[in-house]
Amino acid sequence: MFKATGHHNAYFPLFIPMSFLAKEAEHVEGFAKEVAVVTHTRLKATGKSGSGAVAPDPASALEEPLIIRPTSETIIYAMFAKWIQSYRDLPLLLNQWANVVRWEMRTRLFLRTTEFLWQEGHTAHATDADAEREARMILGLYRKFAEEWMAMPVLTGVKTDSEKFAGALRTYAFEALMQDNKALQAGTSHHLGQNFSKAFEVKYQTAAGGLDFVWNTSWGVSTRLIGGLIMTHSDDNGLIAPPQLAPVQxxxxxxxxxxxxxxxxxxxxxxxxxxxxxxxxxxxxxxxxxxxxxxxxxxxxxxxxxxxxxxxxxxxxxxxxxxxxxxxxxxxxxxxxxxxxxxxxLSEIQEALLATARERRERHSIRGATKAQFLEFMTGGGGFAYGGFCGRATCEAEIKEATAATIRVLPDAEFRSPEPPATCMWCGAKSVAEAVWAQAY
RNA sequence: CGGGGUGUGGCGCAGCCCGGUAGCGCGCCUGGUUUGGGACCAGGAGGCCGCGGGUUCAAAUCCCGCCGCCCCGACCA
Missing domain, CATH: 3.40.50.800 (Anticodon-binding domain)
Structure with missing residues (x-):
């Protein structure tokens, strides 16, 4: 299913020169607080005993520290700059299976671990529209995998600016509702625009002879999906594995x-x-x-x-x-x-799991709630709340402060309510988009 | 990093207040009897009681320091 999309597997280094991360302003800011840094190349015996018996050898300090990839945009686009010359080299469609490290303050088994395994796709396109199509296509593929293989129903849509990937133009995501009524961002697909190509000078010669920056996308799903699978289907007797993925059927x-x-x-x-x-x-x-x-x-x-x-x-x-x-x-x-x-x-069980999960999600979703109903919903168990959104980050922040709920996505058309909301659920101003709020992992 | 809790056979815990032979359940091993929804009996193996220091005739237990883990807050796929 994934291989049919024409992407090739590749692999890039775990260690990235620190200066690479600094090249895209938003990207640095987004990851600065959770990047592990390698500063020395060797240890030295200290003569002490116990855990203090070795220490980084001061003589081995790196002139430029290396970071351990929290994601690979920077190193991959540094290579793209060398590989891409002409529009004939585009689109360039790569995927890498890798471990990444994000030094979170608090971890949670499967859902947020310091190191995690994922696949990260990275593509370069000649036009904005091509990149948009790619980001969208992958989102659809992820949704298909979640629903048909994991039996985990998901909502797809676009993230608001406050929730989007650092350095992206737009972030698409798919979100699932766990059995405790908290939302799980199950994966993301980013249209990166020309942000990284400008930062890394990934230019190509157009058919007309001009020079232009490529349009990039990146997208990934991780071992977090395993947590999602467990939290979607399990019961008091243990795990329930959907037949499509069950190691033993x-x-x-x-x-x-x-x-x-x-x-x-x-x-x-x-x-x-x-x-x-x-x-x-x-x-x-x-x-x-x-x-x-x-x-x-x-x-x-x-x-x-x-x-x-x-x-x-x-x-x-x-x-x-x-x-x-x-x-x-x-x-x-x-x-x-x-x-x-x-x-x-087996196929009936697969279908039943998806249907059960979908019914549960709908049972814990509300649409067109007033502010008071929304507050009651979020304090009384929670779930997905659909409502009008004025588009202002201040409203988002107030809601988060009051209920811990965030906008999971501005849902795609097929998930939206039949009647588009006219006003912002929170402030009453004119609504610019329907949003789905939930408390999230 | 702040607040709270907790570290004892593989796992879950009791013992600590009030210092004196390290215990229970599950799991594991051996033998026998069992087997249509978590079997039973008998025998057995397995522990620097998180680490370091101190008090004491004697420390799992009291005191000091450190470390790990869990929960709560700020951060996040």
């Missing part, structure tokens, strides 16, 4: 008392396993001894396996397995043609 639990039964159910279980595997289903047969079937059920449930097939002597006698869905419910499944039946069940 089907767990087969054989049930036996005597040795003869064990031989029989293991044999049938093994056949079922092979049949499912041949059909491309990721399946495991749980032959662990000394663990009772009930314990195995709980074990696989906690791991989020979407479908469990129980096979005991009574099932075999009836020519069936007992299929238990992680989303609830047990029903017999005929052994004859079981791969096809399992496939259908």
């Amino acid at each position: 089907v767990a087969i639990v054989p049930i036996w008392k005597s040795d003869e039964e064990k031989t029989q159910v293991s044999g049938v279980g093994s056949q079922v396993k092979d049949e499912l595997a041949r059909a491309g289903i990721r399946v495991e047969l749980d032959l662990r001894e000394s663990m009772k079937p009930g314990a195995k059920y709980f074990d696989w449930e906690a791991k989020g396996v979407p479908l469990r097939l129980e096979i005991g002597p009574r099932d075999i006698a009836a020519g069936q397995a007992t299929a238990a869905r992680r989303t609830g419910g047990k029903a017999p499944m005929k052994l004859d043609g079981i791969a096809a039946a399992a496939r259908i069940a």
Whole structure:
């Protein structure tokens, strides 16, 4: 799905000369407070004991410190400047899988870790419109992945200036609502305009013979999505993995008392396993001894396996397995043609997860609320609140101060309310756009 | 960086006030009996009680210092 878009994988250095970051004014400001800096190239024994036994060797201080990439725009566009000569070199479409470091004051497992893994796409285009199309196309792709693979419904839209990426012209984002009614920014796609190309002198010769700066985009999703997946679907019994992404889609639990039964159910279980595997289903047969079937059920449930097939002597006698869905419910499944039946069940579970998550989100969304209703909503559990926005940063700041809610996105047309709001939900002035507020991670 | 809490077998915790043999549950190992929704019995392994110093005949326990982690605030994908 991602590879079909014509981007090529590439890799750029983890260490970036500090001066690179300084070239784009907004970008520096945005990241200055969270960048890890490498100042020395080696340690030296101090003669002390314990953790103080080594210290940076003063003699090895770098003339220019290196920073550890918080994102790679600067180093990649420094290279783009060398690689791009002509409009024939455009568009240049790269993607890199990398770790990045952002030294946050407070971390949160999966959602905000000091180091995280992500993919970051970086593209250069000849025109504003081409870059816009790219940023939009990627946003659509992310949405498709979130909904079709993760079964995580999302809102797409554009960020306000206060929430946009440092150095971007515009930031598009997709946002999901977690089960605690807090929003999660699941990924972003930036139209960078010519901000970086001007800073790094990424110029190209046009067909007409002139020189122009390229138009860039960058976009990424990270290991944060794993947190989103967990927080979207899990319940009190543990993880629920959507079938499309589940490492194990089907767990087969054989049930036996005597040795003869064990031989029989293991044999049938093994056949079922092979049949499912041949059909491309990721399946495991749980032959662990000394663990009772009930314990195995709980074990696989906690791991989020979407479908469990129980096979005991009574099932075999009836020519069936007992299929238990992680989303609830047990029903017999005929052994004859079981791969096809399992496939259908998995796809139904996938759909059910998306539908459940979407219903939950809508149940915790309000539209066209008055200021008083908005305040009550945000203090009483929260969720997505749609309303008119005057466009003023002061209103945004006041709302954040009062409720901790921020504008997650100015939603795309398909998510907007049928009646466009006329006035700002907060100050009552003329509305310039509909906004979606929520308390966020 | 401020305020609060907490560090004790792999995990979760009790013990600390009032100093005196390091304990419980889960997990792990061995044997046996079990096995259609978290099995039971018996035996066993595993701990510089966060680190450093002090008080004391004696410190998990009291005192001082440091470090880690968690929660709350400012910052953020």
